[in-house]
Amino acid sequence: MSLPSDKGPSDKGDTAGLSAADYDAFCRFLRERTGLSFTEAKRYFVDRRVSERMAAVGVEHVRQYLNLLRFQASGEELQLLVNRMTVNETYFFRELYQLDCLVNAALDEVVRGRPPGSRVRIWSAGCATGEEPYSIAITLLERWSRVDEFEIELYASDIDSQVLARAREGIYEQRSLQAMPRDLVAKYFTRLDDQSWQIMEELRDSIDFSLVNIADPQQMENFRGMDVIFCRNLLIYFDDLGRREAASMFYDALSPNGFICLGHSESMSRMSSLFVPRRFPDAILYQKPQS
Ligand SMILES: C[S@@+](CC[C@H](N)C(=O)[O-])C[C@H]1O[C@@H](n2cnc3c(N)ncnc32)[C@H](O)[C@@H]1O
Numbered sequence: 001m002s003l004p005s006d007k008g009p010s011d012k013g014d015t016a017g018l019s020a021a022d023y024d025a026f027c028r029f030l031r032e033r034t035g036l037s038f039t040e041a042k043r044y045f046v047d048r049r050v051s052e053r054m055a056a057v058g059v060e061h062v063r064q065y066l067n068l069l070r071f072q073a074s075g076e077e078l079q080l081l082v083n084r085m086t087v088n089e090t091y092f093f094r095e096l097y098q099l100d101c102l103v104n105a106a107l108d109e110v111v112r113g114r115p116p117g118s119r120v121r122i123w124s125a126g127c128a129t130g131e132e133p134y135s136i137a138i139t140l141l142e143r144w145s146r147v148d149e150f151e152i153e154l155y156a157s158d159i160d161s162q163v164l165a166r167a168r169e170g171i172y173e174q175r176s177l178q179a180m181p182r183d184l185v186a187k188y189f190t191r192l193d194d195q196s197w198q199i200m201e202e203l204r205d206s207i208d209f210s211l212v213n214i215a216d217p218q219q220m221e222n223f224r225g226m227d228v229i230f231c232r233n234l235l236i237y238f239d240d241l242g243r244r245e246a247a248s249m250f251y252d253a254l255s256p257n258g259f260i261c262l263g264h265s266e267s268m269s270r271m272s273s274l275f276v277p278r279r280f281p282d283a284i285l286y287q288k289p290q291s
Pocket residue numbers: 034035036086087088089090091094125126127128129132157158159160163212213214215231232233234237263
């Protein structure tokens with residue numbers, strides 16, 4: 001149970017701010033559990049959050065805290081720490097060109113040859129506070145002419161339990177909504193007060209939200225037969241190996257010919273050769289080949 005550190009428990013540097021060895025041990029642990037990869041440049045960010053959590057649980061030494069994270073049966077402290085380590089920045093209609101591509105081209109390909117009434121499955125992996133899956137739902141309702149012909153299943157997941165709770169609640173402030181046309185805000189949201197709007201209940205109920213760590217193969221096995229996966233602005237926080245592993249799990253989760261959408265600064269071609277890049281007029285998506 002001891003950690004690779006050259007310092008004893010009473011050495012300066014053993015309590016957060018983390019010593020170099022403890023910082024390494026922490027980053028290795030987080031990388032293994034979550035896929036999140038923290039370089040030396042993120043030291044201040046990590047240090048601060050670990051110190052806060054150690055103070056909150058009243059643990060004095062980093063190695064004690066790491067043991068708590070590793071061996072606590074409920075996993076509660078690990079979840080609380082993970083909630084503090086994620087970057088949850090998002091907003092409605094972010095990288096709209098991919099939503100354009102979805103309704104202008106990709107979904108028509110997905111349903112080609114499928115009888116009316118068949119299921120179409122779309123998954124927002126790393127959905128943060130929910131703006132992405134709700135943007136997908138609104139775009140389909142507003143702009144996909146065949147939306148009523150198919151049984152559309154929308155899944156949304158995140159590793160951070162706190163943002164998921166907010167996604168389920170669906171209450172947003174102006175900053176989240178600023179890229180969304182006013183008429184759509186009026187149509188799909190109820191104004192709660194000067195600052196906040198809540199998305200309508202039918203939309204909240206139409207999305208299946210769940211706590212999923214995309215770096216955990218066991219959890220990923222629950223996702224199969226997806227037609228489109230959005231995994232945007234998440235893999236930037238992984239290292240090369242983590243991205244490759246995630247790409248392989250998304251490959252397994254997709255149906256043949258299914259598509260994956262990444263954020264604008266992420267390129268599947270640099271992560272994995274499993275997918276074929278498809279250049280549509282609005283965007284480049286990555287497709288799982290037929291066989
Ligand atoms: C920057 S947000 C992106 C939100 C949205 N996809 C977008 O593009 O606007 C990244 C999200 O990925 C989540 N995340 C990070 N690591 C994850 C993991 N291993 N499994 C699932 N979600 C993860 C974070 O909690 C965060 O909410």
